[in-house]
Amino acid sequence: MFAYAGKILHVNLTTGETKTEPLSEEMAKSYIGGIGLGIRLLMDNSKPGTDAFHPDNPIIYCTGPLSGTMGPTAGNGYAVVSKSPATGGVGESKAHGFFGPDLKRAGYDAVIITGKAPKLSYLWIDDDKVEIRNAEYLKNATVNDTDNKIRDELGDFYIRVSAIGEAGEKLCRFAAIINDEFRAIGRTGMGAVMGSKNLKAVAVRGTKDVNVANMEGFKEYIKMIHERMKGPATKKYKTLGTPENVLVLNSLSALATRNWTNATFEGANKVSGEYLNEHYVKKIVGCATCGMRCDHIAVVPEGPYKGSTSRLEFECLWSMGPLCGVDRLDAIIEAMRIVNEYGMDGISIGVVVAFAMDLYEHGIITKEQTDGIDLKFGNAEALIAIIHKIGKREGWLGNILAEGVAKAAELIGGDAYKYACHIKGLELPGYDLRTLKTAALGFSVSFRGACHLRNGAYSPDVKGKVNRFKIEKGRGKMITDESHMYNIIDSLIVCKFSRGTYYDGWKDLANYYTLATGIPITPEEMTQDGDRIENLARLFNIREGKGTRKFDDVPYKIKNFPVPDEGPAKGVCVSDEEMAIGLDDYYASRGWTADGIPTVERLKQLGLGDLAYIAEDAMKVAKGGN
Amino acid sequence: MVRPQDRKFVTADPDKCIGCVVCEYACSMVNEKTFNPNKSRIRAMRLGPLINLAVTCRHCEDPACVAACPRDALTQEEDSGIIRVDENACNGCGWCISACQFGAMNMHPEKKVVFTCNSCTDNETKEPQCVKWCPEEALTFVTAETLAQKYRQKAVKNLFQTAEEANKSQ
Numbered sequence: 001m002f003a004y005a006g007k008i009l010h011v012n013l014t015t016g017e018t019k020t021e022p023l024s025e026e027m028a029k030s031y032i033g034g035i036g037l038g039i040r041l042l043m044d045n046s047k048p049g050t051d052a053f054h055p056d057n058p059i060i061y062c063t064g065p066l067s068g069t070m071g072p073t074a075g076n077g078y079a080v081v082s083k084s085p086a087t088g089g090v091g092e093s094k095a096h097g098f099f100g101p102d103l104k105r106a107g108y109d110a111v112i113i114t115g116k117a118p119k120l121s122y123l124w125i126d127d128d129k130v131e132i133r134n135a136e137y138l139k140n141a142t143v144n145d146t147d148n149k150i151r152d153e154l155g156d157f158y159i160r161v162s163a164i165g166e167a168g169e170k171l172c173r174f175a176a177i178i179n180d181e182f183r184a185i186g187r188t189g190m191g192a193v194m195g196s197k198n199l200k201a202v203a204v205r206g207t208k209d210v211n212v213a214n215m216e217g218f219k220e221y222i223k224m225i226h227e228r229m230k231g232p233a234t235k236k237y238k239t240l241g242t243p244e245n246v247l248v249l250n251s252l253s254a255l256a257t258r259n260w261t262n263a264t265f266e267g268a269n270k271v272s273g274e275y276l277n278e279h280y281v282k283k284i285v286g287c288a289t290c291g292m293r294c295d296h297i298a299v300v301p302e303g304p305y306k307g308s309t310s311r312l313e314f315e316c317l318w319s320m321g322p323l324c325g326v327d328r329l330d331a332i333i334e335a336m337r338i339v340n341e342y343g344m345d346g347i348s349i350g351v352v353v354a355f356a357m358d359l360y361e362h363g364i365i366t367k368e369q370t371d372g373i374d375l376k377f378g379n380a381e382a383l384i385a386i387i388h389k390i391g392k393r394e395g396w397l398g399n400i401l402a403e404g405v406a407k408a409a410e411l412i413g414g415d416a417y418k419y420a421c422h423i424k425g426l427e428l429p430g431y432d433l434r435t436l437k438t439a440a441l442g443f444s445v446s447f448r449g450a451c452h453l454r455n456g457a458y459s460p461d462v463k464g465k466v467n468r469f470k471i472e473k474g475r476g477k478m479i480t481d482e483s484h485m486y487n488i489i490d491s492l493i494v495c496k497f498s499r500g501t502y503y504d505g506w507k508d509l510a511n512y513y514t515l516a517t518g519i520p521i522t523p524e525e526m527t528q529d530g531d532r533i534e535n536l537a538r539l540f541n542i543r544e545g546k547g548t549r550k551f552d553d554v555p556y557k558i559k560n561f562p563v564p565d566e567g568p569a570k571g572v573c574v575s576d577e578e579m580a581i582g583l584d585d586y587y588a589s590r591g592w593t594a595d596g597i598p599t600v601e602r603l604k605q606l607g608l609g610d611l612a613y614i615a616e617d618a619m620k621v622a623k624g625g626n
Numbered sequence: 627m628v629r630p631q632d633r634k635f636v637t638a639d640p641d642k643c644i645g646c647v648v649c650e651y652a653c654s655m656v657n658e659k660t661f662n663p664n665k666s667r668i669r670a671m672r673l674g675p676l677i678n679l680a681v682t683c684r685h686c687e688d689p690a691c692v693a694a695c696p697r698d699a700l701t702q703e704e705d706s707g708i709i710r711v712d713e714n715a716c717n718g719c720g721w722c723i724s725a726c727q728f729g730a731m732n733m734h735p736e737k738k739v740v741f742t743c744n745s746c747t748d749n750e751t752k753e754p755q756c757v758k759w760c761p762e763e764a765l766t767f768v769t770a771e772t773l774a775q776k777y778r779q780k781a782v783k784n785l786f787q788t789a790e791e792a793n794k795s796q
């Protein structure tokens with residue numbers, strides 16, 4: 001096999017044992033790499049019902065077949081998969097930057113880490129040499145300090161480090177793993193799983209070659225993508241960047257504001273992509289092998305946060321800005337910087353703070369409980385102060401909020417659950433689901449919880465391809481088809497910002513794969529891989545008791561608090577009836593039962609017959625329950 | 627014969643370079659027929675998100691690397707200024723590496739001999755491959771004189787722009 005390393009590394013942190021096993025061509029072709037391969041390895045290497053923080057829960061680092069090649073955006077990625085401490089189901093996230101290619105060059109398609117180190121440690125992978133090293137001197141260190149100190153200790157500037165900060169060590173359920181300063185394995189709390197294993201970081205140096213099957217063909221292909229990257233498909237990311245969405249969503253009454261109280265933000269112009277670029281962005285940089293560039297590096301020029309520097313994208317700008325009612329970009333840039341230092345999910349943290357602000361405004365939590373922080377919507381200083389507390393799990397509230405909104409609402413009790421905006425335990429990303437209803441359905445069925453990147457269901461709504469104020473038949477198929485594409489993008493670990501450059505969709509991606517690996521694959525086979533991965537993830541969630549219909553829902557606030565803002569969206573929210581129509585339609589398009597369970601027949605068609613027992617068991621339970 | 631001042635070398639514009647290392651991959655692809663930045667003759671350095679620069683051999687006059695080699699393994703080509711390595715003579719001692727002020731001498735990870743920029747030329751563009759592939763057009767293949775002209779022009783433009791702005795704001 002070309003492009004693949006052909007090898008999986010196992011590390012047991014409890015015993016210190018390591019071993020390798022080969023990656024078969026069948027496994028490679030069926031699950032591609034990245035999250036596809038990762039979820040299959042998670043299924044095969046974990047026991048049902050294992051708690052996310054139990055040493056037996058494996059955390060799996062995966063590269064993709066294109067990692068380490070010159071493939072633009074695809075050459076630089078890695079994925080991390082584990083059981084999520086936020087959702088109890090599949091946890092997965094990808095990051096680009098510079099770490100992934102070194103892991104591939106070190107010779108691994110996947111690294112499966114189990115057990116728990118007796119003391120804080122880091123894993124040092126130096127090609128074939130694998131070592132578990134002391135990290136006690138890095139206790140509570142920021143992600144960036146950890147990166148610098150490990151490279152200093154090992155004496156090589158080009159070593160790549162993927163690390164957690166204090167939040168991960170303290171088991172914050174939305175802790176991230178971060179590489180290259182600000183590139184995050186952000187969602188689903190993978191950093192907390194690392195923390196539960198006493199694993200501060202994975203450091204890697206890979207010096208081996210990565211060879212593709214057809215060098216000439218591959219070279220021509222990447223030349224073509226480089227050319228396309230100079231064109232309209234990537235313009236947004238290379239100019240204003242994703243913060244362009246602020247004004248777009250605001251104009252659609254889809255910019256969730258003050259924890260989904262409003263759908264428009266009166267301060268939108270002060271936190272827009274336009275304003276950000278004019279006043280704060282110093283340079284736009286890029287990841288390894290990328291033919292475009294998107295990292296808008298913002299620097300605060302004056303005021304209390306002068307000099308604060310961070311990369312800012314729409315999601316985090318929104319979560320710590322409009323969602324908290326904050327209209328000060330200097331504070332948002334500083335908030336982003338410290339969130340990266342603690343190592344937290346930049347989406348979840350904003351939703352968590354907005355949730356706390358909502359509770360504070362409604363008198364459900366008091367100023368005594370916030371340790372004197374005036375947690376009103378729009379208070380930028382309060383935003384920064386509470387982030388520090390959450391990152392350190394300091395005080396009653398800081399400690400509770402580090403559990404994420406779902407668990408925090410349970411701990412606070414009373415009406416708190418009404419303000420907790422999450423799906424399956426994962427905080428909502430930056431779209432108002434009341435006014436983008438394909439997105440409401442798409443996010444509700446995402447296997448990793450609330451997510452805009454599992455099927456891109458916001459896109460038909462925002463682009464005006466459908467009536468976004470209602471859910472009707474046909475949306476299910478739209479979501480199903482897109483989810484397969486997103487699964488393959490995340491298994492090849494192509495950056496989603498580049499997805500528009502694959503003009504011929506599946507044909508382009510299948511061609512890309514074959515040129516690199518030498519493994520023939522048709523667009524149809526690759527689509528089926530995407531379908532297989534979706535069903536596999538669903539089966540994992542079902543196995544863990546989190547995968548049936550009742551978990552595919554939208555938050556209370558989305559269903560019970562109609563949009564109050566004047567305009568076409570006034571009075572809109574999502575009803576149980578339309579969710580039911582949407583779910584029936586979606587399950588039907590997948591060939592799943594009405595309870596959202598894949599049929600045995602469908603699983604066999606997809607080559608998942610060996611896991612059909614999970615569906616059969618779930619169907620028995622569903623019948624018993626009737 | 628080419629005059630020393632007409633020798634061309636690859637240089638990166640600090641305002642444009644974003645540290646994407648496409649140059650490293652292009653270099654290893656063309657010169658080593660594989661993907662491996664450790665085998666690249668140009669290396670990008672990122673010292674923080676705003677500090678990026680790709681660095682390679684500048685084909686200096688009286689190069690320190692050649693002078694430092696105790697085994698006469700390095701020679702400079704008269705016309706191009708390219709540093710050629712006699713792989714039989716080089717024993718990988720690395721004196722040339724410490725002598726080079728640009729960190730442009732590299733140790734080959736497998737052969738354990740040094741290697742550096744060979745100004746590989748693309749048939750189409752007549753420029754080195756890294757220059758051809760750089761997506762930001764940050765790399766150029768220049769003589770010292772054209773480089774000087776470029777920065778002189780920039781300095782003068784900046785001066786007058788600043789003066790113009792100052793006039794406007796008055």
